[in-house]
Amino acid sequence: MVIGCGVIGLTTAIRLREAGLDANIIAAALPPDTTSSVAAAIWYPYKAYPEDRVLAWGKHTFEEFVSLSALPESGVRMREGVEVYRRPVPDPWWKDAVPDVRRCTKEELPPGCRDGHTFTVPIIEMPVYLGYLMWRFAAAGGSVEHRAISSLEEVGSRMVVNCAGLGAREIASDERMVPIRGQVVRVRNPGIPRFILDEDNPEGLTYVVPRSQDCVLGGTADEGDWNLEPDPETSASILRRCAELESKLEGAEVLEHRIGLRPGRPEVRLELEELPGGLPCVHNYGHGGSGVTLSWGCAGEAVDLVREALGRPV
Numbered sequence: 001m002v003i004g005c006g007v008i009g010l011t012t013a014i015r016l017r018e019a020g021l022d023a024n025i026i027a028a029a030l031p032p033d034t035t036s037s038v039a040a041a042i043w044y045p046y047k048a049y050p051e052d053r054v055l056a057w058g059k060h061t062f063e064e065f066v067s068l069s070a071l072p073e074s075g076v077r078m079r080e081g082v083e084v085y086r087r088p089v090p091d092p093w094w095k096d097a098v099p100d101v102r103r104c105t106k107e108e109l110p111p112g113c114r115d116g117h118t119f120t121v122p123i124i125e126m127p128v129y130l131g132y133l134m135w136r137f138a139a140a141g142g143s144v145e146h147r148a149i150s151s152l153e154e155v156g157s158r159m160v161v162n163c164a165g166l167g168a169r170e171i172a173s174d175e176r177m178v179p180i181r182g183q184v185v186r187v188r189n190p191g192i193p194r195f196i197l198d199e200d201n202p203e204g205l206t207y208v209v210p211r212s213q214d215c216v217l218g219g220t221a222d223e224g225d226w227n228l229e230p231d232p233e234t235s236a237s238i239l240r241r242c243a244e245l246e247s248k249l250e251g252a253e254v255l256e257h258r259i260g261l262r263p264g265r266p267e268v269r270l271e272l273e274e275l276p277g278g279l280p281c282v283h284n285y286g287h288g289g290s291g292v293t294l295s296w297g298c299a300g301e302a303v304d305l306v307r308e309a310l311g312r313p314v
């Protein structure tokens with residue numbers, strides 16, 4: 001049984017079914033009410049650790065998304081864009097996972113920026129993509145039970161896979177799990193083709209992620225903040241900062257304000273554990289700001305751990 005119906009639970013459950021295992025899902029919240037539904041979402045390793053494992057999972061996931069981008073119904077599309085800085089920077093540490101990273105020319109940099117990289121990565125339109133994953137899971141014979149559990153032991157099955165994101169703080173008694181609150185503004189896309197990431201903006205994390213009809217504008221990353229109410233001043237500041245990076249956004253029609261609590265942890269937890277009653281459990285949670293970016297890589301490793309626990313060849 002898989003706990004969780006965010007991007008991690010769905011991807012893991014699909015991989016388990018595709019490996020011939022009888023996986024079903026229990027979840028307290030379903031799309032569009034999960035953190036995964038709020039994600040921008042761009043392939044980009046952010047606030048997830050340790051770097052060596054993140055790079056391997058990210059590489060695997062990148063390749064999977066390249067394949068999915070051939071299916072319009074998946075909501076995955078390859079797009080070119082930039083990450084920009086106000087100071088000279090070295091090559092990105094994740095460069096090995098992305099084929100076409102190069103330094104920006106002066107013309108590619110927004111006003112006030114001195115350095116940056118341009119590259120092509122998958123943009124994953126989450127409302128479409130999560131619908132696609134739900135469909136793929138159901139087509140593989142999987143079912144989803146909509147309910148909350150209060151402990152992993154209460155799940156009546158011979159194996160549990162914990163993909164509860166921030167919920168692992170309660171059900172796995174993991175106090176290392178902390179929310180990293182993200183606020184975004186969704187606006188109608190005024191014809192912007194490229195993404196822009198501006199992490200060292202002195203006024204706060206700023207990004208523009210264009211999708212088919214809208215753009216996700218961010219953002220914030222407030223550790224330890226559980227507040228689910230959008231703050232109007234923060235929204236105004238996000239809109240202003242994004243319009244400074246991309247002038248086409250001036251006066252863009254606002255569609256929605258959203259909050260998501262990223263499942264923060266000093267390290268992603270992807271391991272096999274025997275629960276006190278003897279039930280084997282594979283944990284797959286704590287992906288911070290990179291759950292989408294790491295989803296297929298982590299799901300593959302989770303399947304290997306499930307096979308190990310069931311005594312089947314990996």
Ligand SMILES: Cc1cc2nc3c(=O)[nH]c(=O)nc-3n(C[C@H](O)[C@H](O)[C@H](O)COP(=O)(O)OP(=O)(O)OC[C@H]3O[C@@H](n4cnc5c(N)ncnc54)[C@H](O)[C@@H]3O)c2cc1C
Pocket residue numbers: 003004005006007008009026027028029030034035036037038039040041042043044147148149150163164165166167168170171181182183184218219259260261262263285286287288289290291292293294
């Ligand atoms: C503003 C914002 C922008 C982001 N942008 C990106 C991006 O561009 N790229 C990227 O890779 N990542 C991004 N992220 C991060 C990404 O959204 C998360 O890492 C990812 O969604 C985590 O997925 P998850 O499946 O672990 O968690 P969730 O989506 O939170 O799913 C957890 C599931 O577990 C269930 N659950 C929890 N507790 C219980 C319980 N007790 N009983 C039953 N079910 C339970 C929940 O109901 C839910 O179904 C962003 C996040 C935010 C907030």
